Amino acid sequence: PVKTSSSKDGFTAENLVDENIKSFWVAETNGEGEWIQMVLEAVSEVRAFQVNYHDYKSDLYGKVPGLYHQYIIQGSKDGEQWEILVDKSENKQDVPNDYVALEAPVSARFIRFKNLHVPTGNLAISDLRVFGKGNGKAPKKVKNFKVDRNEDRRDARISWSPVKGATGYNVIWGIAPDKMYSSWQLYGETSLELKSLNTDQNYYFTIEAYNENGLSERVKIIETE
Incomplete structure (x- = not known):
């Protein structure tokens, strides 16, 4: 769950954690x-944060000098005792998509962002992202993974069975088993319509499931002609 100090109509707290x-x-x-x-599902190993600001009604165009963002992020195991994890209170740089890796992992369940300064007339944020790892079990390997090239060779339909406890899946492919450089991340879905292949190229596919605790083992690579 996530809550905020205030919100304007239609721009609610849930938008901060929808990965959109x-x-x-x-x-x-x-x-x-x-x-x-925000409250994580359990005490977890937190390693990094990303604050993605939005330019809602900013009325700023082109390269404008002197812009900067200031904020702090705190963490807590119980919601009562807090420690500062990220301190940007003295920052003088424009950081609209600020990614901050912690020097060392921190155990926390409660995360609190406090605004200090934004260069725009509105405080608008599209995502407050927390990176790290939970203390539970990673999901099991995906089953029933299938890849079918369509009559239009540029397209392929990929499907698999849902994995209990998985948050999402990474579909991975490439032109050789050791050159699988492309991937597509999905949340909760169990199929993918891929429309970006070359017609005269064989491709190799695999998939892994993931959740807050880690990645599953990848399935055996499938070759499609």
Whole structure:
């Protein structure tokens, strides 16, 4: 769950955690009193954060000098005792998609973002992302993985059975078993219509499931002609 200090109509807290860059949260003000608080499913090993600001009604065009963002991010195991994990209170740089890796992993379940300064008239954020690893079990290997090239050779339909406890899946492919450089991340879905292949090229496919605790073993590579 996620909650915020305030929100404007239609730009609610849920938009912060939907992994959709087109949706975003907007606070009532752009001042220091605005905050975000989220609760992870369990105490987890937190390693990094990303704050993706949105330019909602910014009225800023081109390269504008002097822009900067300031904020802090705190973490807590119990929601009562907090420690500062990211301190950007003295930052003087424009960081609209700020990724911060922690020097060492921190155990936390509660995460709190506090706004200090934004260069725009609105405090708007599309995603507050938390990177790390849970303390449970990774999902099991995917079953019934199938790849069918369509009559139009540029297209392929890929499908598999759902894996209990999986958050999503990574479909991985390439032109050779040791050259599988392309991937597609999906959340909760069990099929993919791929429309980006070369007609005269064989391809190799595999898949892995993932959740907050890690990755499953990949399935045996499938070759398609």
